Amino acid sequence: MDSKTKRAALYRMVMPGHVCPYGLKSKWLLESHGYTVDDQWLRTRAEVDAFKAEHGVETTPQTFIDGQRIGGNDDLRRFFGKHGPAKGDTSYVPVIMVFAMTALMAAGASFTVSGSPFTLRAAEWFVSFSMCMLALLKLQDVERFSTMFLNYDLLARRWVPYAYVYPFAEGLAGVLMTAGALGWLSAPVALFIGGIGAASVLKAVYIDRRELKCACVGGSSNVPLGFVSLTENLMMIAMAAWMLVRPMGGM
Incomplete structure (x- = not known):
């Protein structure tokens, strides 16, 4: 026609x-x-x-x-051949967009400070900005986040208040890491919540083979629990370990 x-x-x-x-x-x-x-x-x-x-x-x-x-x-x-979401569909798009934006923010901040977007500081900011952004998404509705989080987090299922504490702890660690301040506090916090998170995802997804939605970008997301969720926690662990080896406050 x-x-x-x-x-x-x-x-x-x-x-x-x-x-x-x-x-x-x-x-x-x-x-x-x-x-x-x-x-x-x-x-x-x-x-x-x-x-x-x-x-x-x-x-x-x-x-x-x-x-x-x-x-x-x-x-x-x-x-017209475009994606039309169906009920129950899951997507990694929300968390990918978070990481893409925080990478650009880190590159922009690095360029402003040093004249180059590709620096070690940019890599550090990428992780800390990501932690801040993900914490912000969780804090939009802590009640819904905590409910989804309780589906798989090992510590939260034993001590429910941890589900409410988690986004505040992640945000605090992210802000301190961005500032390069109080590494003695931010590194252990990130190492603790990242370690528990990684273990929880590994057990739920790779051992128990459960199909769950991840609370990483808030309690209303359709992000599947899996590799990307594990990545968030591994990034925190790596950042904490790096800070313990080379504290940012001394750079």
């Missing part, structure tokens, strides 16, 4: 107090693929309910192409 003749019908909620964001995404996605969109607004709750009943669907927006119902925004993304 010629791109100029491609047409789609989109039914989405556009109410005085609410414009469906998924409807806006679907409209943009269709237009970006060359479709002329017959944009049908559902302006009241009654219109929405009537539309759902007529077509036997539970959600809006709904897209129709050549008279065939494609579905909601996730279905439309899959129709």
